[in-house]
Amino acid sequence: xxxxxxxxxxxxxxxxxxxxxxxxxxxxxxxxxxxxxxxxxxxxxxxxxxxxxxxxxxxxxxxxxxxxxxxxxxxxxxxxxxxxxxxxxxxxxxxxxxxxxxxxxxxxxxxxxxxxxxxxxxxxxxxxxxxxxxxxxxxxxxxxxxxxxxxxxxxxxxxxxxxxxxxxxxxxxxxxxxxxxxxxxxxxxxxxxxxxxxxxxxxxxxxxxxxxxxxxxxxxxxxxx
Amino acid sequence: xxxxxxxxxxxxxxxxxxxxxxxxxxxxxxxxxxxxxxxxxxxxxxxxxxxxxxxxxxxxxxxxxxxxxxxxxxxxxxxxxxxxxxxxxxxxxxxxxxxxxxxxxxxxxxxxxxxxxxxxxxxxxxxxxxxxxxxxxxxxxxxxxxxxxxxxxxxxxxxxxxxxxxxxxxxxxxxxxxxxxxxxxxxxxxxxxxxxxxxxxxxxxxxxxxxxxxxxxxxxxxxxx
DNA sequence: TCATAAAATTAGATAAGCCTAATTTTATAA
DNA sequence: TTATAAAATTAGGCTTATCTAATTTTATGA
Numbered sequence: 014x015x016x017x018x019x020x021x022x023x024x025x026x027x028x029x030x031x032x033x034x035x036x037x038x039x040x041x042x043x044x045x046x047x048x049x050x051x052x053x054x055x056x057x058x059x060x061x062x063x064x065x066x067x068x069x070x071x072x073x074x075x076x077x078x079x080x081x082x083x084x085x086x087x088x089x090x091x092x093x094x095x096x097x098x099x100x101x102x103x104x105x106x107x108x109x110x111x112x113x114x115x116x117x118x119x120x121x122x123x124x125x126x127x128x129x130x131x132x133x134x135x136x137x138x139x140x141x142x143x144x145x146x147x148x149x150x151x152x153x154x155x156x157x158x159x160x161x162x163x164x165x166x167x168x169x170x171x172x173x174x175x176x177x178x179x180x181x182x183x184x185x186x187x188x189x190x191x192x193x194x195x196x197x198x199x200x201x202x203x204x205x206x207x208x209x210x211x212x213x214x215x216x217x218x219x220x221x222x223x224x225x226x227x228x229x230x231x232x233x234x235x236x237x238x
Numbered sequence: 239x240x241x242x243x244x245x246x247x248x249x250x251x252x253x254x255x256x257x258x259x260x261x262x263x264x265x266x267x268x269x270x271x272x273x274x275x276x277x278x279x280x281x282x283x284x285x286x287x288x289x290x291x292x293x294x295x296x297x298x299x300x301x302x303x304x305x306x307x308x309x310x311x312x313x314x315x316x317x318x319x320x321x322x323x324x325x326x327x328x329x330x331x332x333x334x335x336x337x338x339x340x341x342x343x344x345x346x347x348x349x350x351x352x353x354x355x356x357x358x359x360x361x362x363x364x365x366x367x368x369x370x371x372x373x374x375x376x377x378x379x380x381x382x383x384x385x386x387x388x389x390x391x392x393x394x395x396x397x398x399x400x401x402x403x404x405x406x407x408x409x410x411x412x413x414x415x416x417x418x419x420x421x422x423x424x425x426x427x428x429x430x431x432x433x434x435x436x437x438x439x440x441x442x443x444x445x446x447x448x449x450x451x452x453x454x455x456x457x458x459x460x461x462x463x
Numbered sequence: 464t465c466a467t468a469a470a471a472t473t474a475g476a477t478a479a480g481c482c483t484a485a486t487t488t489t490a491t492a493a
Numbered sequence: 494t495t496a497t498a499a500a501a502t503t504a505g506g507c508t509t510a511t512c513t514a515a516t517t518t519t520a521t522g523a
Contacts (some may be wrong), residue, residue, distance in 0.1 A: 023509080023510090025509080025510065025511095045470080045471090046470075046471060046472090047469085047470060047471080050470095055510090055511075055512090056511075056512060056513080057470075057471065057472080058471090058472075058473080058474095058511085058512070058513080058514095059510070059511055059512075060471095061471065061472060061473085062509095062510075062511085063510080066509095077471090077518095077519085108363055109356070109359040109360065109363055110359060111355075111359070118353075119351065119353050119356065122351050122352065122353075123348075123351060126344065126347050126348060127347065128343075128344045128347075130336075131334070131344065134334040134335060134336070135334065138333055138334055248479080248480090250479080250480065250481095270500080270501090271500075271501060271502090272499085272500060272501080275500095280480090280481075280482090281481075281482060281483080282500075282501065282502080283481085283482070283483080283484095283501090283502075283503080283504095284480070284481055284482075285501095286501070286502060286503085287479095287480075287481085288480080291479090302488095302489085302501090
């Protein structure tokens with residue numbers, strides 16, 4: 014049995030690659046089966062199966078010392094999936110008029126559409142957007158990923174003013190909460206006080222009255238500071 | 239075990255529904271497992287499995303006398319899949335600049351994207367098109383299907399002039415042949431002569447020199463006569 | 464360092480969608 | 494009307510992606 018290096022990935026394989034890429038980016042911890050299992054909501058047994066498969070396809074390397082790592086090919090593939098996802102999100106919001114909190118789920122399906130020229134055509138049609146509606150940078154066709162924002166609202170010092178640049182959590186629960194608070198990409202926020210007891214943040218949104226949000230909330234807002 | 243009347247269909251189920259709908263439209267014969275098997279390229283055994291499943295879901299009725307028939311619900315679902323397919327085809331051609339012969343395959347994937355409001359949003363975004371790029375009518379949101387063209391080039395009497403209104407075959411082989419002959423939707427064609435030996439057609443395309451095409455070709459061109 | 468908890472892995476099942484091969488049913492034509 | 498061909502069905506398997514339950518390995522903390 015030969016190894017099919019360039020074999021097309023299934024949707025499921027793509028979802029695993031994407032998850033591994035995200036986990037590798039977002040924390041400094043190594044990526045473990047448990048982490049993937051939690052991220053995807055699959056059993057650990059399923060994850061182990063898939064890791065074996067992706068290893069055979071040479072899309073990941075896995076040794077317990079370093080955890081799960083994407084190979085060069087695996088990373089390239091993951092980035093292009095994310096490119097497709099983010100381009101479709103722009104399309105859904107800008108062209109079809111969906112709300113912020115609705116687009117993620119639909120883009121999860123659209124990102125798997127298989128056609129070589131589709132992402133580039135869509136990119137052109139959309140006017141080569143730099144960021145998706147959640148503020149995440151859209152990888153280029155060549156696989157280059159523009160730097161994303163990394164300073165969170167919770168990182169700021171008291172008194173600082175900033176603008177919302179991106180959000181980490183893209184769940185509709187979180188995004189609907191933001192809508193309610195009238196926070197979007199570009200909204201100015203002042204961090205008035207950090208409550209040392211639990212990390213809660215007292216903020217002023219767009220110059221309006223004080224609001225208190227949780228530390229978890231603050232860690233999911235990326236700012237341009 | 240209860241029957242899940244409104245259970246979401248899988249992509250595969252959707253493809254069967256679509257095939258059964260098409261076969262039911264295009265010929266006066268009853269729809270048989272063999273016909274479906276040929277249409278989809280699956281084994282007869284697989285077809286029988288799926289027919290059982292679709293019957294359980296009350297999307298089809300099957301008795302050997304009448305062949306396979308869509309139930310009211312099955313037909314409604316089939317029509318809405320076709321609506322999605324044709325809307326995406328318009329999008330791919332008009333907005334993303336794909337060629338005539340490339341869009342069908344991609345739309346086969348896009349048609350399965352599951353979001354209730356997507357077809358209507360897309361419809362609106364595209365300006366409520368009446369026909370897809372192959373000249374097929376786009377079913378309305380309420381499930382009404384505008385009447386499609388039914389007179390073929392091969393049906394015409396010698397000497398008649400018509401315009402191409404739609405094509406039956408949407409394979410890229412056929413569409414590329416049309417491109418080569420410079421035939422598109424709206425192209426005027428005169429039927430000069432029918433060769434009685436084999437049904438070949440001598441035609442003039444857009445007023446130009448005579449060309450001879452096969453009967454099969456003529457049966458795949460629908461005209462506005 | 465050693466007991467226990469957590470994580471990883473293996474073993475064995477399941478469901479969907481497909482297959483081939485065998486069998487049964489239905490058509491067709493001599 | 495009966496032999497044969499075609500179509501339909503059944504039986505049994507395969508693959509992918511999932512699961513639970515059992516086992517093994519690795520960490521962790523007393």
